[in-house]
Amino acid sequence: MRDLTDSAVVSTLAPTKVAILGAGRGGTALLDLLYRIPSIEIIGIADRDSQAPGLQRARDLKIPVTEQAEELIANHGVNLIMDVTGDPQMERVIHLHRRPGADVLSGTASRVLWELVRHEANLQAELFHAEKLAGIGHFAAGIAHDINNPLQLILGLAENLVDETDIKTVHEQAMEIVEAVKRTSAISRDLTQYARKTSARDDVVVWLNGILDEALKIARYAASFHDITVVKQYEAGVDVKGNPDELLHVFVNLITNAVHAMDQGGGTLTMTTRAGGGATSVSIADTGCGMPPEVLSRIFEPFFTTKGPGKGTGLGLYNVKTIVNKMIGKIAVDSRVDEGTTITITLPSSEEAPP
């Protein structure tokens, strides 16, 4: 198993120790961003308001928090003080307390940095939505098939009813039409729900087994499941805290990839959920084509795809990684050419997860 999210950027240098002043929106975003960078260690975050969102978040990430900025500024180890309080007095406080050797980022510089972080976040949200819409293209064949088949049934039955005289047959076929119409309308309901923009519900308890089932339903429109055996190995009651729409998107992508990997001759798709030790894991395994190392090392890059034009945008796994990172989760990929691929996502379970 290779843990790509972690091993990709491991640095052997001593980490830069950063202190963050201000735990409002700016401080929280900065915290989230810096937390993911292995060469940076956040030694603490300060805010006068003990309920500031960034302090809550830091507590979840087990990062020291304080209401006394001075303490943090005077800390011995600190290499860089980042001031995002927006408080004009803070510059003087920093000046008074900081150790020589500690760099300071404040005022305009930190505002620009905050803008950059925010811009990056917006960009990601846009890419996320763009991929979803592009993905709808994949769905075209599946949707057409799933709508036009019941329509054929409805039309055929209705034509027959025009001159059917046997009342029992009339009754049966009318019922068949009703059922076929219901099936057809379920398709547009599922898909419009999926295509809508992601909601802001970030901290809902999500039952993973339910989300996986929903993802499977949607993935059926994106890929052909002919000759594919689906195996579910669910542990009961597995949950995480997160955004259900984003999690749905993660699993639709993983399942679609898995099924695409088996489009020559079929295979088995295994979906497994596990819980224990404060963590929850989901694996999606296929018995498909697998990946050689040169593909494996690039799969999380945006726009990296081995699928033909119009077939893949290469944003699927990039978005998966973005969402999983945000949830402080991990992705492990185990892949063997011609044998198959298993992607395992480990997430903090709901009590442990960030609020």
Place this chain on the structure above:
Amino acid sequence: MAEFTSGFFMGDKATNGRILVVDDEADIRKVVRMTLQKAGYDVLEAENGEKAIETINAGENRLLLDVVICDIRMPKINGVEAIAYFRSNYPRVPLIVLTGFPDTDMATSMLRQGVVDYLVKPVEGEKLRESVARAMDQRELAHL
């Protein structure tokens, strides 16, 4: 009376023709059967390309099968493969594609391979019967 007449003229084969419907959905096979039986055709069913090939190779079908109506998106041997097989092994049997997916590239490639029609579901009974009648004419011509 009508039955007697056609039986009289056509011997054992008391129908207007024998049609094989290949579709993975039983519902589709059922309505196509209903539609064609009304026009006096004898209808056989297969749920995928593999079964279709088995059916066409079974006993008298080899000689008596008149038209094949085939879906594209199917398990096992899919429609594209099945159609290629039919074209090379049974070039005299006219083919009609009946698919859920309106795809102009696919339609063009299929028509180039000599299929009589590329019909997109849902198709009206009348249109399907017309298409089958046209296919039957082609078969007659091929026999001349």
